[in-house]
Amino acid sequence: MTTTSPFGSWPTPITSELVVAAAVRLSDAHVDGADVVWSEGRPSDGGRTQLVRHRDGEQTDLLPAGRDARTGVHEYGGAAWWARGGVVWFVDWADQRLYRLAPGGEPEPLTPEPAAPRADRYADGDVCGDVLVCVRERHADGQVRNEIVRLASGRPSEPEVLVTGPDFVAAPRLSPDGTTLAWLHWDHPSMPWDATELVVRDLRTGEETVVAGGPGESVTEPRWHADGSLWFVSDRTDWWNVYRWAAGSDIEAMVRIDAEIGVPSWRFGDARYAVLDDGTVVYARRRDGVDALGVRGTGGLIADLDLPFTNVATVRAAGPDAVVVVAGSPTSETGVYRVTLPDDDSDVTSATLRAPRDLDLDPAGVSVPEAVRFPSTDAQGEPRTAHALYYPPASATHVGPADELPPLLVVIHGGPTGAAVPAFDVGTQFWTSRGFAVVAVNHGGSTGYGRAYRCELRGQWGVLDVADCLAAARRLADDGRVDTERLLIRGGSAGGFTVLAALARADTPFAAGADHFGVADLEALARDTHKFESRYLDSLVGPYPEARETYVERSPIHRVEQFSRPLIVLQGAEDEVVPPAQSELIVDALRAKGVPVAYLLFDGEQHGFRRAENIRRALDAELSFYAQVLGFELPAAAGIEPVRIENL
Numbered sequence: 001m002t003t004t005s006p007f008g009s010w011p012t013p014i015t016s017e018l019v020v021a022a023a024v025r026l027s028d029a030h031v032d033g034a035d036v037v038w039s040e041g042r043p044s045d046g047g048r049t050q051l052v053r054h055r056d057g058e059q060t061d062l063l064p065a066g067r068d069a070r071t072g073v074h075e076y077g078g079a080a081w082w083a084r085g086g087v088v089w090f091v092d093w094a095d096q097r098l099y100r101l102a103p104g105g106e107p108e109p110l111t112p113e114p115a116a117p118r119a120d121r122y123a124d125g126d127v128c129g130d131v132l133v134c135v136r137e138r139h140a141d142g143q144v145r146n147e148i149v150r151l152a153s154g155r156p157s158e159p160e161v162l163v164t165g166p167d168f169v170a171a172p173r174l175s176p177d178g179t180t181l182a183w184l185h186w187d188h189p190s191m192p193w194d195a196t197e198l199v200v201r202d203l204r205t206g207e208e209t210v211v212a213g214g215p216g217e218s219v220t221e222p223r224w225h226a227d228g229s230l231w232f233v234s235d236r237t238d239w240w241n242v243y244r245w246a247a248g249s250d251i252e253a254m255v256r257i258d259a260e261i262g263v264p265s266w267r268f269g270d271a272r273y274a275v276l277d278d279g280t281v282v283y284a285r286r287r288d289g290v291d292a293l294g295v296r297g298t299g300g301l302i303a304d305l306d307l308p309f310t311n312v313a314t315v316r317a318a319g320p321d322a323v324v325v326v327a328g329s330p331t332s333e334t335g336v337y338r339v340t341l342p343d344d345d346s347d348v349t350s351a352t353l354r355a356p357r358d359l360d361l362d363p364a365g366v367s368v369p370e371a372v373r374f375p376s377t378d379a380q381g382e383p384r385t386a387h388a389l390y391y392p393p394a395s396a397t398h399v400g401p402a403d404e405l406p407p408l409l410v411v412i413h414g415g416p417t418g419a420a421v422p423a424f425d426v427g428t429q430f431w432t433s434r435g436f437a438v439v440a441v442n443h444g445g446s447t448g449y450g451r452a453y454r455c456e457l458r459g460q461w462g463v464l465d466v467a468d469c470l471a472a473a474r475r476l477a478d479d480g481r482v483d484t485e486r487l488l489i490r491g492g493s494a495g496g497f498t499v500l501a502a503l504a505r506a507d508t509p510f511a512a513g514a515d516h517f518g519v520a521d522l523e524a525l526a527r528d529t530h531k532f533e534s535r536y537l538d539s540l541v542g543p544y545p546e547a548r549e550t551y552v553e554r555s556p557i558h559r560v561e562q563f564s565r566p567l568i569v570l571q572g573a574e575d576e577v578v579p580p581a582q583s584e585l586i587v588d589a590l591r592a593k594g595v596p597v598a599y600l601l602f603d604g605e606q607h608g609f610r611r612a613e614n615i616r617r618a619l620d621a622e623l624s625f626y627a628q629v630l631g632f633e634l635p636a637a638a639g640i641e642p643v644r645i646e647n648l
Helices: 016-020 426-432 451-457 464-478 494-503 522-527 536-540 548-554 580-593 612-630
Strands: 025-032 035-042 048-055 058-061 081-084 087-091 098-101 120-128 131-140 143-152 160-163 168-174 180-186 197-202 208-213 219-224 230-234 241-245 252-255 273-275 281-287 290-296 302-304 311-317 322-329 332-340 349-354 370-377 383-391 408-412 437-442 487-492 512-516 567-572 597-602
Touching: 016 426, 016 612, 025 081, 025 311, 025 322, 025 332, 035 081, 035 332, 035 349, 048 349, 081 120, 087 120, 120 168, 131 168, 143 168, 160 168, 160 180, 168 219, 180 219, 197 219, 197 230, 208 230, 208 241, 219 273, 230 273, 252 281, 252 290, 281 311, 281 322, 290 311, 290 322, 370 464, 383 464, 408 464, 408 494, 426 437, 426 612, 437 464, 451 464, 464 487, 464 494, 487 494, 494 512, 512 612, 522 536, 522 548, 522 580, 567 580, 567 612, 580 597, 597 612
Parallel strands: 273 311, 408 437, 408 487, 487 512, 512 567, 567 597
Antiparallel strands: 025 035, 035 048, 048 058, 081 087, 087 098, 120 131, 131 143, 143 160, 168 180, 180 197, 197 208, 219 230, 230 241, 241 252, 273 281, 281 290, 290 302, 311 322, 322 332, 332 349, 370 383, 383 437
16 A cells, blocks of 8 residues: 655655665676685775675685775776786775785885875786786875886885886786786877777887777776787777777677676776687677677677676676676676586576675665656757656655656766666665655766767767757656756766856756756866866867867856856765866855855865765755755654755
8 A cells, every 4th residue: 555645755764874784885706716705895894995805705805994995096996906817906095005815914114105195096906926017196296197016915115116208107917927018098188999009018028019999999997818828808899898808910800799898997097898718709798788698609609698787896707617796686796707608508506705785675766767768858959869767756655646646866977988877776775765756867978878068068068968868858757757947956976066057047947956066167167277188178179278268158157147056066085087167166166156155165175975974964965955845844754854955
């Protein structure tokens, strides 16, 4: 039996407390012999990243209290640890030095103390015998230099620079015999999803070969095979697919499909495919925004595997016929699984190594996304197609009134070269279980739809992304699925900029918005941001200062006169990517104009919230904001502290 209540006010077991209770962020896993090691970001432990070893069915935390395996290279980090032969190497967030942790021992620093705290940062390493190679990012004299260094894997030593000169380097990988180094590099103004080069160097002779890449080609994930061949992902045919190269041979396409195997390298250490001993390839592929696992057999036959995963973060080889994956589905959070490939007499099977949380939710109360395509326009008003994932309201106990449509929450991912993926996210269910409809927009520029779609945002940030968000909201309203008068918009980082740009217009259809550490002033960002993204706006907006007029025209801070809808802004106090000054600019301007605004600044947070108490407060504050703006009551039992909205 169900109860009729206004949309948005439904009682739900999915509270902000449930969102963080026993929550972990699973992002990577490595296979170390018979063991599997993975990383767990734990909001309840101050947001630190713990490493967990799975051995003989038992799980053991590896890092002592206070240690946090996280790197600050590129600010976004990734690949802050790796494992081999029972040993783990990791970068500690506190000082950014590289440590070695042997079984039964304590972490031992391998790299020297830098000239200034956290001035030398390490990431993305590989080990061959007693040699270790990795990326080092050195901050000195107001400059940032990215290099590949070599050092001893088992004792402290002074890193030796192997590669220097390019603006950026990534993925240093040693051949099985240790004689050849492969790596990626690129230069400003390219980002790694625009143009990279894959280079190999014979460490005995110094001879170098550019294997692949260059203008118009993005190469990622170089990986040596035991036979001495080098495998990699390239988008040379519009889609990020898998290729193979051997010295003296031409490049060979190994998995060529109209789907994305690669993802944009915002973080180090992507692992979307694995090559088994016999040359079988297991890969994650994204088509129409949805992941699946696929396999290419040694005979060249390509097929999807019959598994429920729709979002795959990691694929690692685990023996002759298996892989370990970090993956989730529309009804289950991310877990760690061992997938065994089928033979002639069996089906594919998966064994759970690290189970997702058991949230004890009624399946009727879980919103399952629908991939949707909808018409939109380009900057010249020409028709084009955009993409999104639509989540309808869902409750096992409540329904909305027959004469009422639900409010819609339009969600914009970060990046903007990112993507919304259809994996269970309790943060999304926090809204749908209360009676909100949610549409996660994969606007032009998003990943998962080929290079051409990914490039649509070039020169059009703040125009095309906004057009797609407006088109998604209007399409759902025109179809009678959501309330035209209660359209809301939220986003973080680049998505926060899109929120502000969508609200800073006289014809905005949105009743209110939530900006999570978004950009208000493009010109200020072009002048003051970290090295990795310091030229990103060249492609998204135009070269600066030559295109200064465009920067000013598209910056929400210069369009405040068109801003009339309530806004809540949430910001990390230690954010180096989008500094707090960006949020304070728009908040101060709206205060002065008399527009309703709420502002929450979270101490100790960087670009994205990691601590349980801050995640909870951010969710509850945003819900309280919408309730006040739209005029519905929250259940008293929810115990949500109201957020203060100025000028309301």
